[in-house]
Amino acid sequence: MVRGGKRSGAGRPRGTGKFGESTVRIRVPEGKLSVVQALLESGDQYALPLFDGRISAGFPSPTDDYSEGKLDLNHHLIHRPATTFFVRVSGDSMIGAGIHQDDLLVVDRSLSPKHQDVVIAVVDSELTVKRLSRKSGSVALMPENPVYAPLEITADMAFEIWGVVTSVIHQFR
Amino acid sequence: MVRGGKRSGAGRPRGTGKFGESTVRIRVPEGKLSVVQALLESGDQYALPLFDGRISAGFPSPTDDYSEGKLDLNHHLIHRPATTFFVRVSGDSMIGAGIHQDDLLVVDRSLSPKHQDVVIAVVDSELTVKRLSRKSGSVALMPENPVYAPLEITADMAFEIWGVVTSVIHQFR
């Protein structure tokens, strides 16, 4: 007479809802509701497809499957958000390293500056970006532009390294 | 005898809770609970301070107030997420434009390619990044490296522009 009956495995399976997973109820301020819902419904809006320029056979299309995977700029370029900041470049003393006027630098304060690192330094109250040289016990800031001269750091200078430049971003449009 | 009494204005004011705003209840999948809570409690984790290299007086410190404001790379570099993708650079034909081997390009398909734009193009099944020239009715792809020659586009070529390069990102570390 009875259909079914109490048994394991019966009923709606878990994780068959909208999110494919069990859910928790939380309170969200009204102002941030839209961004949270966007995060939930469409995943990370800024995880965008990455193409490898080396693979160019077969006339691929941007609408194809993205076998190279997806990339989020923030995650890719910023490893420690708490110790990272940006600097807008002034001057052309590092043009040989691909750092141009008005470029944006990503700087991490938590990295220990090593020989040949590009660093943000303050020398006598002046903010500069240079390549750090630690050769033979002396410290020097090396520009990458023949117009400028290397700057040897001496004990009487107010010298501080703010951080190590991890990336440079140049905008065309 | 009665203290207080029914009246308007009494009671806890609205918006005095944890979020300073009225809240709504939503369901969040367990797996995304931590990221949603991080978004709510600490704001945008990737909105980082921006310094202007031109302002260098007074020996500022990264721990000072950030009068230049905060910047989010995704918002700053990606205006239309739906039509934007990344390309990893292969080759050195655009080194004069600051585009090096293994750099990351941000490409927007929704921008109409104009004269002198840096574009991602497919010519005869080959993916290239070049500066677009539309002078005098003809179309050409101009490298920025004297080792390479300009490529004039003729009618018999399979030619397609994938998008306009809006930024180039070079990583040091």
Place this chain on the structure above:
DNA sequence: ACTTTTGATTTCTGTCCCGATAATCTAACT
């Protein structure tokens, strides 16, 4: 008269409950 205490009131937050809906299983039926 001024300050402090105390109860009343109202809102916030997290949790529980519940009905409607949805998805699956098993028995009954064709």
Place this chain on the structure above:
DNA sequence: AGTTAGATTATCGGGACAGAAATCAAAAGT
């Protein structure tokens, strides 16, 4: 064997509730 219908269990969103928090106003204290 294939279909149908009841049983079972999970999801989803709304209502409700207890405890905490914040404010008001009267009462009590100085």
